Amino acid sequence: MRFHLKSKGFIGPLGDDIPSIFPIVFAVLLFGGTVIYANQVISEKASALETREGAVSLSYLVTEKGFLSDAELEKICTEKIEARAASLKVRYLITLKRFCDGIPVDFTSSDPDLNPYGNGEKASPFYLDTSLVAGETWFYCSNSEEVETTGTGLFEQPKQSILLSFPVAVPCPNYDSFTSGLGVVNVITWK
């Protein structure tokens, strides 16, 4: 068999396969890229699910009772939360706030119906403090070094963190009152 150079479409035994290389390479790149992207997406979703599962799990420990004081929260954090968070491999910040005059829904608002305290960021779930004033953070606990570094003030919300808030009864109108009023405990978790 001789190769006839004038035959249409006939380049050579290897040359005939050159056009098919492009769709093959494209197919391989498409499949590889899809697998890598899928792995990345699933990894991110799994991490988000673990963070949310951690928040839900820790919140069950914190909301066992309908009443919470600073001493009780400290005890729960030390005896239960730390160990549970370590097993779930999540970092947490739990803040307890006394909202005796009503629960704010927008701490940045000056409208008393949205924030009865008018104290701005101090009503935020991320504000770190041990204040005896209603509307501010009464107590907080955390296993994060970043929280320790922040000290008193607004803790910057970590990326892909989960915030769950729950109502509890707390001493009102003062921190040492025998009567109980409205309060909120916030559970924040992140990886």
Add this chain to the structure above:
Amino acid sequence: MKRLKKKRSQAAISDAIILLLVTSFSAALIFNFIGTWGNDQDSVLRSSYVLNYMQSVSKAAYHVDASTLQNIGPGGIDVYSDLDCSQLKDYPGTLRVTDLLKRDLGDSNPGSGLPGESVLPKLDDKFGLDENAAVVPGKTAMRCAMKELMKPFAFAGYTYYFEVLSLENPADAQDGDFVPVEGGEITNSKSLGLSTTGTTPGCKGVREAGLDVLTVSSPFQVLYSTTNEEGQLDSQFVKYKTRICIWSSASG
């Protein structure tokens, strides 16, 4: 032989194109998979949060003292325009919201079978069945508490309803008998008349309307006391349950 040589490159390209089509189809399947992966788990975790929140509301209501709610106002919201929490200042000390609610319900015993006594009570801020009934703002206290406790969800677009159901020989064996409400109901729903006769009231009505409802119930015992013929005090616990249901306002 010439024809065979011409078709050689066509066979290679056809194979390559088929490979590309199969790969594209596989990529589409993978994208579809990752688009739905984890959605069920996420939905369960979000529902767990909502249920835990509602359970926390029920627990908190058992501890919150009524007098601490005296400063709660309507907040410019229409459904609370008739809400007067300032009257709770007259109930100082450790008198809780649920204590007042029990007093509001403690003026009858629906399971006794005795005439005049065996009637379903009403949430009417009164203790007594006649015009001489004492004022006991149990319904108002619970309304003030629920307004604040459910505020985060209300502002997020959810509607809630709080109801009491009698479990004493109920006509509705599955849910219990709905305790009717006089005046403003314990809800942020603008659909007034949820407890109007002729329509299914409360959470059951919302469920029958086909809405996606989450419900939390808790047992609630009320002490009912009366004096017998010999003038001795006769007390017994009457079984009720409280129920909080929540649904997305967007769905109805």
